[in-house]
Amino acid sequence: MRKDSPRIAVFGATGLVGREILAILESRRLPLAGLRVLASSRSQGTSLEFSGRSLPVEDVASADLRGIDLAFLATSSSMSLDLAPRLLEAGATVIDSSSAFRHEPDVPLVIPEINGELLDESPRLVSSPNCSTSIALMAVDYIRRAAGIRRMTVCTYQAVSGAGAAAVAELEQQARDFSAGRPIEPRHFPSPCLFNLFPHESPIDPDGENQEEAKIRAESRKIWSDPMLAVAATCVRVPTRRAHAEAINLTLERSLSVAEARSLVATAPGVRLFDLESGSRGPEPRDAEGRDEVLVGRVRADLSQPPGRGLWLFVVADQIRKGAALNAVQIAERLAGSDATPRGLVGRWSGPAMVKPSRS
Ligand SMILES: NC(=O)c1ccc[n+]([C@@H]2O[C@H](COP(=O)([O-])OP(=O)(O)OC[C@H]3O[C@@H](n4cnc5c(N)ncnc54)[C@H](OP(=O)(O)O)[C@@H]3O)[C@@H](O)[C@H]2O)c1
Structure with missing residues (x-):
């Protein structure tokens, strides 16, 4: 993975976990050279806000998977099973929030505060655990x-x-x-x-x-x-x-x-x-x-x-944060060699649309 400033893609970016990953990436300021957001064809034509910019939502089905250094999968298990091998083949490092690979013996299942040392070997595919x-x-x-x-x-x-x-x-x-x-x-x-x-x-x-x-x-x-x-x-x-x-x-x-x-x-x-x-x-x-x-x-x-x-x-x-999105971003930070500590209160949640999609 290009460590200094990876090109990042968030799959399932319009969902609860995907939106939270974007919000956390924005607040923690992991250096990134590019950011793509992808979801289903239902979300095509919408955009998501990130650091004052409007990112068009790409359809996963027709997306070009090349040129991604780090992929967050905030998708269903079946989608992750399909996407992860293709992303790995295209050269990306993959952090998966679904259950697809959690029981694979050669895929580390990581909570950085507990077994983060597994990331020191720079695995290309990492699973984030179930929220509970x-x-x-x-x-x-x-x-x-x-x-x-x-x-x-x-x-x-x-x-x-x-x-x-x-x-x-x-x-x-x-x-x-x-x-x-x-x-x-x-x-x-x-x-x-x-x-x-x-x-x-x-x-x-x-x-x-x-x-x-x-x-x-x-x-x-x-x-x-x-x-x-x-x-x-x-x-x-x-x-x-x-x-x-x-x-x-x-x-x-x-x-x-x-x-x-x-x-x-x-x-x-x-x-x-x-x-x-x-x-x-x-x-x-x-x-x-x-x-x-x-x-x-x-x-x-x-x-x-x-x-x-x-x-x-x-x-x-908050199971969307430490149970999914925050844990995934912490994994990314450790893989990227950046040393970010957990943050405290970032504001009360007012519903599923924390980052509102808008028609572009
Ligand atoms: N929610 C939690 O607290 C939590 C905690 C730990 C782990 N997880 C895991 O994280 C993953 C995401 O969960 P979530 O709660 O964020 O789900 P969600 O809110 O239902 O979001 C699902 C995302 O997947 C996209 N998607 C659905 N069908 C698709 C398709 N056919 N092609 C491409 N994209 C598709 C959706 O896009 P559209 O908006 O376009 O439909 C949306 O962006 C799941 O594997 C879940 O088990 C969730």
Whole structure:
């Protein structure tokens, strides 16, 4: 990859993750020699704003893939499976936010704060983890380093934006329909979002586990290089728009006091111990919207386990940022050799159209 000033392309640039990648690239000012934005034919004729310039959205299907040093794939897994080999062939380095390559043994699955050293070998294809996995591992990695984890149980409360722009539009439409006295009709999700919650919508395997739950176990094991680690998850979609919450229960290898655990959380990069803030009962999704840090609160002993061996944490993070776009940009920065630290609050999110497309 041309390191000093790469020519960058964002595929899926009109989606939630793609738009956020653009916003983060703009705010962190990674030097770049060119920027292309690509999406489906539906977005052809639109443009996206970047640093005061208007970038025409190219149709992926007819785009020339040559001349790209660094490609961000914020596309579906099937699209990434098709695009990544072609981009690699054309000479690009590829950072993929989908699940397409996460389990390939020769493709690093990277959270820079945890296993960023895998990027030092300059891999040409890098996977960014599932959002729920990233958030959980960011929250507990320093505890794991200090005391070891024998077992991790994660219960998620996942925002609808984890399923893309159409899912956010569906929740907002349901709110409008309810206010107008119209019936609520789920389209994107199997059940209504409004005034409801339901098990994660991904396919369920014969053992009864859905794919999101399986991803948390498999990806945690790969990122921590611990193939036998006991990880169990229950993943639930809740009617928040942005920022996932997770209740995490740990069984530790070695004894750790709650005070030590809190201090480890407070020290971890990209993590903020939230419940020290005055009057807070713990982080809420609205606290995390538009923020880079993973917020960790309610660090407490699990009194059902031997003293010092069991912990509960309640974790909230903006899954479009650290769970996808920010992590991808951090990977790019490390590959490019630029040393950027995580930033704090960048402003509250007001809906899916953070960078509004306009007809050009
Ligand atoms: N949302 C999250 O919190 C999150 C977190 C972690 C990982 N991810 C992963 O990131 C990826 C993107 O997710 P997202 O939430 O940004 O989805 P999204 O909002 O639905 O955006 C999808 C993007 O893909 C483009 N696209 C769809 N069909 C296409 C086609 N046939 N040809 C070319 N482009 C096409 C869309 O373009 P148009 O606008 O033109 O349709 C849009 O730019 C997914 O793999 C997802 O699993 C998402």
